[in-house]
Amino acid sequence: MRMRIGMVIAVLSLLVPALSMAGQKTSIFQTKHNLSVTGTGEIKSSTETRVCIFCHSSHNTSTDGPLWNHETTSPGKFKTYNRSTMVSRAEQPNGATKLCLSCHDGTIAVGAVRGLSRPIPMRNVAAGGEIPQGRASRLGTDLTASHPVSVKYQQTLALSNSHLRWPPLDPEGRVGVDADGYVQCTACHDPHGSRSERYPFWHKETFDQVCQVCHVF
Numbered sequence: 001m002r003m004r005i006g007m008v009i010a011v012l013s014l015l016v017p018a019l020s021m022a023g024q025k026t027s028i029f030q031t032k033h034n035l036s037v038t039g040t041g042e043i044k045s046s047t048e049t050r051v052c053i054f055c056h057s058s059h060n061t062s063t064d065g066p067l068w069n070h071e072t073t074s075p076g077k078f079k080t081y082n083r084s085t086m087v088s089r090a091e092q093p094n095g096a097t098k099l100c101l102s103c104h105d106g107t108i109a110v111g112a113v114r115g116l117s118r119p120i121p122m123r124n125v126a127a128g129g130e131i132p133q134g135r136a137s138r139l140g141t142d143l144t145a146s147h148p149v150s151v152k153y154q155q156t157l158a159l160s161n162s163h164l165r166w167p168p169l170d171p172e173g174r175v176g177v178d179a180d181g182y183v184q185c186t187a188c189h190d191p192h193g194s195r196s197e198r199y200p201f202w203h204k205e206t207f208d209q210v211c212q213v214c215h216v217f
């Protein structure tokens, strides 16, 4: 057991330089997801020096995501994107979408990590520590104005929608569905950095390169 925990820590610390070398224009350290005191955004901690800790830890993490350390919103709270134009059905947030919304729905404090009785103190957050009202980054729990997420993308779906490609095709293997076949926030965004100058946490250099992995026009 001791061996395994040691390995997890070793892997996490090896990945810190690895993440910044992954051919990205920006590493997490230069993005708004550096929520530590060295962060570049307005929302950042006034005390915490660790970068990964807001999302990951080494022990007592949850099974919601990889070594996941942030509190998550209870399921069932969200209004999902389900227009009549859609063939598929957007489910309540699952997979990585659930992780992203644990900060971006604006219901949980940004510094609310597991095992602390009070959230990590942050600058420029709402009274309860959440992303404040009125910021574009606060998506809320009504997801009807955003690209559908937590949607299962199968061949049967692609056959009934002539604008969908099957299988999704990204030779670089970055854009696509998750291991369970779902389109998540991470289909377009990489939470650790961006390859685009223009689009935040973007998997590709241009906007269209991401859409074209799944859509045909």
Ligand code: HEC
Residues within 6 Å of the ligand: 012, 013, 015, 016, 019, 028, 033, 034, 035, 051, 052, 053, 054, 055, 056, 065, 066, 095, 096, 099, 100, 186, 191, 192
């Ligand atoms: C703002 C939140 C956030 C921060 C900060 C963050 N991560 Fe992550 N990380 C995520 C999410 C979300 C996933 C899950 C991605 C998925 O399922 O596609 C993830 C996944 C991972 C994974 C699994 C492999 C992968 O890339 O999907 C590793 C390893 C990882 N992060 C390492 C780190 C390290 C090391 C740091 C600190 C330098 C860090 N992360 C900081 C959100 C974050």
Ligand code: HEC
Residues within 6 Å of the ligand: 032, 033, 035, 041, 042, 043, 054, 055, 070, 096, 099, 100, 101, 102, 103, 104, 110, 131, 135, 136, 137, 138, 185, 186, 189, 190, 191, 200, 201
């Ligand atoms: C621990 C909290 C936390 C988690 C988890 C988190 N974010 Fe963020 N994210 C933030 C904060 C705080 C900001 C800055 C918001 C602001 O300044 O208005 C931000 C900013 C962003 C931005 C805008 C970046 C820019 O440069 O304008 C995007 C896009 C984003 N997040 C996507 C994601 C996605 C996708 C996930 C999941 C894979 C995720 N976030 C998970 C806290 C989080």
Ligand code: HEC
Residues within 6 Å of the ligand: 097, 100, 101, 104, 136, 137, 138, 139, 146, 147, 148, 149, 184, 185, 186, 187, 188, 189, 199, 200, 207
């Ligand atoms: C289909 C691709 C796609 C998906 C899926 C997606 N986003 Fe985005 N997101 C974008 C683009 C493009 C922008 C940049 C908008 C702009 O610059 O006008 C963006 C911007 C953002 C921002 C910055 C605020 C803003 O409006 O500028 C946040 C935060 C964010 N996304 C979070 C998320 C979260 C959380 C999810 C999952 C619930 C998600 N995104 C799913 C494409 C996507």
Ligand code: HEC
Residues within 6 Å of the ligand: 083, 085, 086, 087, 088, 089, 147, 148, 151, 152, 153, 157, 161, 168, 175, 176, 177, 183, 187, 188, 207, 210, 211, 212, 213, 214, 215
């Ligand atoms: C990982 C695959 C994937 C990526 C990447 C992706 N989409 Fe989608 N998109 C889907 C799926 C699946 C649907 C649901 C289609 C359905 O059910 O009919 C969808 C639906 C849509 C819809 C239709 C919504 C409706 O009401 O019918 C639009 C518009 C759209 N996507 C635009 C975009 C744009 C723009 C981008 C790039 C920024 C993008 N998508 C990236 C998979 C993807």
